[in-house]
């Protein structure tokens with residue numbers, strides 16, 4: 079135990095378990111020694127001193143006091159209760175302390191070793207303060223009032239120089255401090271752990287509370303939303319309801335979910351929670367992944383519905399969406415795979431069009447509304463089954479009626495004939511959903527391109543604008559749009575016109591001779607509407623949308639060059655050039671008739687005889703002006719024809735010279751082949767190889783006449799080329815009647831027949847015989863008649879001669895008709911009828927009651943060519 083006593087553990091300040099026998103240490107010596115900075119129990123210390131003995135700095139006081147004191151007997155218990163530690167100061171004291179320690183009954187080794195961790199905190203704190211903590215002021219000043227400058231700056235008491243001469247004590251003090259430090263650290267760790275545990279528990283509790291609060295809040299908000307929606311309707315009629323709403327809005331009065339349902343029920347207003355709207359752009363927007371090209375649109379839709387596949391529309395990959403492009407298509411409707419237009423060449427997103435006033439739906443202007451025959455629309459209904467899905471055989475579809483709840487039993491999910499309803503839905507989406515935008519073209523002004531894909535025959539955009547009468551249309555063209563280059567006029571129903579100058583984006587869709595869209599008209603809810611639909615090939619993202627304008631040029635002035643750039647381009651917007659005359663003539667007929675009708679005031683269709691001199695004069699004036707106009711048109715037509723013929727002549731000349739060259743080449747090669755063959759056969763090989771010898775050998779052979787060999791061929795070729803040259807000269811100069819340049823040479827339209835002496839390889843072949851040359855020469859005659867008919871010499875009707883004379887009379891200047899002007903009613907009528915008849919024959923169309931000068935403007939419900947939807951261009955002459 080003695081060695082143990084010298085050990086650091088003996089310096090433990092934890093005295094609770096230490097019992098020290100102090101009876102033997104009444105000697106004041108012990109009290110003389112400065113108390114080490116430990117709480118080793120003093121062996122002799124008065125009660126007073128013991129009160130302050132817990133501080134090392136009290137040692138001098140103890141020392142001072144103990145000097146005169148007499149040892150007082152102390153019981154073991156008393157000493158322990160007083161707990162007045164006092165460390166020995168000197169070796170003697172130490173020794174005596176050791177000896178006294180011999181009487182110590184128990185030591186808590188753990189405590190002495192500083193490893194006990196369960197020492198009561200209160201006790202520890204009280205005693206550690208003495209050792210470790212920085213002393214408080216009260217500590218620094220001892221009871222005697224002198225400053226404790228012996229306190230070590232790290233908080234440990236520093237023994238006086240006279241007191242610290244004992245290294246053991248010094249060491250003890252240090253060790254005590256270290257032990258205390260260790261205990262403190264371990265205790266701190268414990269405290270931290272405990273604090274952490276507490277924090278976690280507290281956090282969990284808070285989280286639970288928060289969750290509960292959140293749930294309550296959520297219910298409250300939902301309830302408020304519902305009740306607000308319900309009440310807002312009744313707000314105006316019932317103010318008390320508003321009060322209730324406000325009350326309900328208070329979170330504190332949030333009802334339970336059951337209450338919710340009860341309250342929502344009466345109003346039957348259910349506010350749906352908002353769903354996330356995905357931006358549908360990128361590859362294949364609008365294209366369904368599981369689209370099966372073999373099935374119709376409706377069947378596809380049905381299939382999708384039955385499958386209930388949730389389709390990821392964001393960037394579907396070509397492996398899904400492009401499948402139908404790669405598969406064998408039974409309908410042979412192929413499309414090239416294309417990357418979206420702006421993947422590598424981004425375009426300006428928005429083209430701003432000046433002066434375009436948008437209209438989203440048709441609007442009647444002026445008299446149009448009054449004149450619109452609403453009861454004209456016949457009702458149509460279908461009896462399709464859900465399996466049919468209002469497909470190809472749907473009666474409404476066939477009749478160009480859109481299905482709706484009134485004429486179709488199917489629901490909108492099962493019915494496939496509701497394109498305008500689909501469009502309405504789509505229009506609510508974003509612009510990618512809507513799927514079209516204005517673009518700028520290189521040489522055709524603005525155009526429209528797709529920003530998504532469209533299935534074959536899928537609706538794209540409505541053609542809507544102002545619905546105007548023909549009279550209004552004429553007025554606008556004459557005055558308002560006089561200087562315009564583009565017109566946005568479309569023939570419509572009831573002989574009216576949609577003027578999309580103020581209208582939808584569809585007005586910017588350009589013409590193409592090989593279009594990818596179609597303009598169709600449907601009756602929707604009893605009213606006709608027009609829209610652009612995808613063609614049978616469908617539309618890919620980025621494609622420019624086009625349709626065939628089927629342009630009615632209205633006047634030869636307005637025939638426009640087509641720049642669609644397709645292989646089968648007709649060269650002009652509208653019908654083929656040879657149909658121009660038909661159109662202009664029919665326009666003249668219609669115009670003349672209209673004017674005469676106006677003068678006569680008769681009902682449409684018939685021209686009755688004028689019965690007043692005034693009317694007669696008027697009709698005569700009209701007839702004259704119409705004559706002048708007709709002449710003008712004919713002159714224009716002739717000019718156009720001339721131009722076409724000139725082009726054709728140039729083209730023919732090119733062909734002829736090419737063929738001549740080819741024939742010459744073939745003749746020469748044949749000749750040389752024959753010569754070579756002969757040389758080879760007749761001459762020895764070395765001679766043939768010798769350059770010097772070869773001319774001689776040829777000469778030799780030439781001099782040998784062979785009947786029917788070279789001479790006739792030479793002559794024929796020379797003659798043929800002479801004939802060709804002559805033909806070309808004729809074609810270039812005098813003769814203008816040749817086929818148009820772009821007439822395709824198909825089996826159905828052979829370029830030449832036996833009576834057509836144009837220069838071809840066959841004619842050249844026939845020219846190889848001298849006997850046929852004469853025939854070829856004689857057969858040559860102008861071709862123009864066969865291709866482009868002259869209005870003054872029309873071959874279109876069987877009674878050519880009669881028509882010719884009629885036309886000549888009609889078209890000829892008055893002087894040629896003996897300056898006779900029609901003066902009587904009969905003669906006027908005769909003249910008009912004759913001219914009308916003649917013109918009709920000329921153009922080969924007899925469209926009775928064609929109307930007011932617009933061919934095909936009657937729309938779909940009219941007879942004749944009225945079933946054609948046409949764009950209209952230009953003003954009447």
Ligand SMILES: C[S@@+](CC[C@H](N)C(=O)[O-])C[C@H]1O[C@@H](n2cnc3c(N)ncnc32)[C@H](O)[C@@H]1O
Pocket residue numbers: 521522523524525563564565566585586587588589590638639640641642651951
């Ligand atoms: C209905 S607008 C079409 C939109 C027009 N490009 C624009 O910029 O407003 C019809 C006019 O466009 C032009 N156009 C349309 N397609 C054309 C084509 N294939 N070739 C030449 N011009 C065309 C013609 O000037 C025509 O009169």
